[in-house]
Amino acid sequence: MKPLPSTSSKTPVKFRMPTSENLVPIRLDIEVDGQRFKDAFTWNLSDPDSEISVFAKRTQKDLKLPLAFATQIAQSIQTQLTEFRSYQGQEMLTGEKIVPIKLDLRVNHTLIKDQFLWDFNNFDSDPEEFAKTFCNDLGIEDPEVGPAVAFAIREQLYEIAIQSVATARESRNAKKGRRGEYSSISSRSTGAALDLMKLFSNRYSVVRKRKEWDVYEPMVDILSNEEVNALESMEERKPR
Amino acid sequence: MASLEPPAAVTPPSSKPNLLPLPSPTIITPSAAALAAVAPTTSSSSPATLSVATPLPTPSDAELVHIPSYSRWFSLDGISECEIRCLPEFFDSRSPSRNPRAYKYIRDSIIKQFRRNPSSKITFTEVRKTLAADVISIRRVFDFLDAWGLINYSPAALSKPLKWEEKDSKTSQHAADSPAGPSSDSTPPVRETTKWLCGSCKSVCSIACFASDKCDLTLCARCFVRGNYRVGLSSSDFRRVEISDEMKTDWTEKETMQLLEAVMHYGDDWKKVAQHVGGRSEKDCITHFIKLPMGEKLAGSAEFGSGINKLNQMKDDNSSNSSSSGKRLCLSPLADASNPIMAQAAFLSALAGTAVAEAAAQAAVTAVSKVGHGEANAHFRSLHGVQGLQNASITSNGSNKLKSSEEARSGVNTMPEEKVNVEEELRTVAMVQMKHIQEKIIHFEEIDSQIDKEWKQMEQMRDILFYDQLNLLKHERSIRKTGQQAAEGTRAG
Numbered sequence: 001m002k003p004l005p006s007t008s009s010k011t012p013v014k015f016r017m018p019t020s021e022n023l024v025p026i027r028l029d030i031e032v033d034g035q036r037f038k039d040a041f042t043w044n045l046s047d048p049d050s051e052i053s054v055f056a057k058r059t060q061k062d063l064k065l066p067l068a069f070a071t072q073i074a075q076s077i078q079t080q081l082t083e084f085r086s087y088q089g090q091e092m093l094t095g096e097k098i099v100p101i102k103l104d105l106r107v108n109h110t111l112i113k114d115q116f117l118w119d120f121n122n123f124d125s126d127p128e129e130f131a132k133t134f135c136n137d138l139g140i141e142d143p144e145v146g147p148a149v150a151f152a153i154r155e156q157l158y159e160i161a162i163q164s165v166a167t168a169r170e171s172r173n174a175k176k177g178r179r180g181e182y183s184s185i186s187s188r189s190t191g192a193a194l195d196l197m198k199l200f201s202n203r204y205s206v207v208r209k210r211k212e213w214d215v216y217e218p219m220v221d222i223l224s225n226e227e228v229n230a231l232e233s234m235e236e237r238k239p240r
Numbered sequence: 241m242a243s244l245e246p247p248a249a250v251t252p253p254s255s256k257p258n259l260l261p262l263p264s265p266t267i268i269t270p271s272a273a274a275l276a277a278v279a280p281t282t283s284s285s286s287p288a289t290l291s292v293a294t295p296l297p298t299p300s301d302a303e304l305v306h307i308p309s310y311s312r313w314f315s316l317d318g319i320s321e322c323e324i325r326c327l328p329e330f331f332d333s334r335s336p337s338r339n340p341r342a343y344k345y346i347r348d349s350i351i352k353q354f355r356r357n358p359s360s361k362i363t364f365t366e367v368r369k370t371l372a373a374d375v376i377s378i379r380r381v382f383d384f385l386d387a388w389g390l391i392n393y394s395p396a397a398l399s400k401p402l403k404w405e406e407k408d409s410k411t412s413q414h415a416a417d418s419p420a421g422p423s424s425d426s427t428p429p430v431r432e433t434t435k436w437l438c439g440s441c442k443s444v445c446s447i448a449c450f451a452s453d454k455c456d457l458t459l460c461a462r463c464f465v466r467g468n469y470r471v472g473l474s475s476s477d478f479r480r481v482e483i484s485d486e487m488k489t490d491w492t493e494k495e496t497m498q499l500l501e502a503v504m505h506y507g508d509d510w511k512k513v514a515q516h517v518g519g520r521s522e523k524d525c526i527t528h529f530i531k532l533p534m535g536e537k538l539a540g541s542a543e544f545g546s547g548i549n550k551l552n553q554m555k556d557d558n559s560s561n562s563s564s565s566g567k568r569l570c571l572s573p574l575a576d577a578s579n580p581i582m583a584q585a586a587f588l589s590a591l592a593g594t595a596v597a598e599a600a601a602q603a604a605v606t607a608v609s610k611v612g613h614g615e616a617n618a619h620f621r622s623l624h625g626v627q628g629l630q631n632a633s634i635t636s637n638g639s640n641k642l643k644s645s646e647e648a649r650s651g652v653n654t655m656p657e658e659k660v661n662v663e664e665e666l667r668t669v670a671m672v673q674m675k676h677i678q679e680k681i682i683h684f685e686e687i688d689s690q691i692d693k694e695w696k697q698m699e700q701m702r703d704i705l706f707y708d709q710l711n712l713l714k715h716e717r718s719i720r721k722t723g724q725q726a727a728e729g730t731r732a733g
Contacts, residue, residue, distance in 0.1 A: 042374045042375065063365055147372040
């Protein structure tokens with residue numbers, strides 16, 4: 001496993017998902033003939049592409065969707081995978097990067113709101129484990145919540161990774177010009193804890209301020225049917 | 241609680257009572273009724289016990305989960321050799337996300353989810369929504385469990401005895417080294433010699449199957465191509481088995497009648513005939529038609545192409561009571577006649593019932609009277625359509641005449657007299673046929689002479705044209721000459 005870089009963290013690292021498993025979050029939102037299919041799952045990059053069509057067909061058959069869905073699903077997965085792969089060769093800057101992860105999702109009847117900090121640099125991290133513990137601790141019965149939580153975490157990590165690739169590219173270009181200083185990544189001398197403090201403008205202790213407790217507390221809400229319907233109709237109206 | 245089904249056609253002592261320790265949360269001791277013993281039952285003292293259930297599980301035991309006997313190695317506690325072999329990617333530490341712990345997590349959650357509602361089949365998509373893992377791993381494990389009957393296995397679904405099932409029921413006894421297919425439980429192994437059922441997609445093989453002797457497997461062509469066979473087999477282990485359609489059924493009387501009808505209607509259009517018969521290919525129809533008893537006669541009298549039509553017309557008119565045996569009987573007196581005309585005539589007479597002939601005679605009497613050398617052309621144009629009627633009318637006339645004469649003599653027809661009548665009729669029929677041929681010959685001669693005339697006309701035309709051409713050339717030349725002379729004259733002068 002990769003050792004955690006401590007001081008020499010300016011060295012760029014090859015792009016990958018900062019988790020123990022290099023899984024890609026895939027989101028599907030396909031509409032065919034008025035039927036909308038939304039889904040989100042994780043895909044292992046090391047699987048051959050032949051699996052895509054098999055999976056698409058399987059999903060279409062299991063859910064009894066019309067045939068057109070299978071090809072669309074396969075296409076969508078393929079594009080997202082190629083996008084991911086296009087980032088793969090590039091470098092991204094890591095370092096002492098603690099990122100806030102926000103959860104704000106609705107799975108069937110369960111509404112979850114949460115915020116926490118995630119060590120982006122920890123390539124051993126496992127969103128799935130986190131999700132499992134999360135559900136167990138909060139006593140969530142719906143088994144679909146776990147994977148949804150893991151997926152949300154993964155998605156956000158993915159976006160941050162993309163961002164860091166972009167900043168790495170910028171920095172490379174900027175290096176040619178001048179020596180750049182990057183705000184959240186630069187200070188190395190003091191160590192992780194103090195970085196945190198700097199990050200969250202708390203200079204005196206590592207313990208969180210009381211008023212911020214609410215923000216970082218998970219909130220789980222079980223909705224009734226009507227509320228679910230109302231939310232669904234709102235969500236559908238938004239992208240249109 | 242899980243229970244086993246005994247493999248069919250296996251002696252009871254060999255099926256050992258297998259203990260599958262399943263620490264499932266709901267433990268229900270099976271009722272005594274469910275223990276119709278083929279093998280000795282195990283006691284329910286230990287928390288996880290097994291019992292051998294009846295072939296048809298009673299619906300009251302909703303908690304019973306069935307798994308096939310070849311999956312008896314399975315246990316929720318650990319990972320067995322079979323799993324390691326079938327899903328090596330989880331155990332070879334090639335990928336960090338695929339490790340035994342993850343495999344166990346996926347497998348256990350799938351099984352638990354299925355067992356929560358064992359009567360309904362669980363789909364892959366339901367499962368993957370609830371598992372925090374990458375979908376391909378989930379799919380592999382799901383397929384593995386499905387193939388081994390650890391999930392989505394319900395004995396009611398396996399009521400059809402599959403060909404390779406019976407063979408496998410013997411081999412599945414031995415250790416699960418070579419993965420075997422599902423064994424039939426309730427129904428006794430019935431060997432269907434005519435039908436082949438594919439082992440994996442469970443459809444009837446029609447065109448060709450692939451049978452493997454190594455593992456006693458039968459796959460339809462599609463599954464074979466797709467590679468839907470078990471681990472350990474390769475494509476070379478399969479041999480091709482052709483299934484021809486002729487073997488399936490013989491031609492029934494109804495089909496034969498349909499065929500004859502169709503031939504009568506459509507003649508040589510075998511595509512339509514095949515359509516009409518239904519269920520037979522063109523080739524089948526043709527071969528069967530040829531094989532029919534009267535086929536030879538028809539093939540022999542090829543020049544009477546129209547004769548075939550009218551023959552079938554009569555056949556059609558006759559009720560289906562005229563069996564082939566009846567035809568043969570009637571054919572016998574003149575069947576070996578060297579003259580094809582006689583043979584045809586004999587045939588026609590046998591088929592034409594008097595009622596039919598009389599009905600046709602009413603319509604055709606006028607046409608017959610019109611037959612004469614002067615009216616040859618008009619007659620022959622309608623020859624094909626009317627010939628049949630004429631024949632019938634002639635025979636009917638003949639038979640009518642005979643009948644009337646008979647009535648004049650005596651009112652009772654005895655057997656020998658009838659025979660004589662039949663012979664008379666045959667003679668008249670033969671005479672009529674000969675007359676027809678004569679008229680035909682005359683007709684053709686006339687056509688011949690007409691053609692000769694036209695030919696001569698054409699030749700004359702040709703000659704005339706030739707003369708014209710010559711004249712033109714001459715004219716042209718003379719003009720040119722005069723033109724040249726005139727030109728010379730002007731130049732000189």
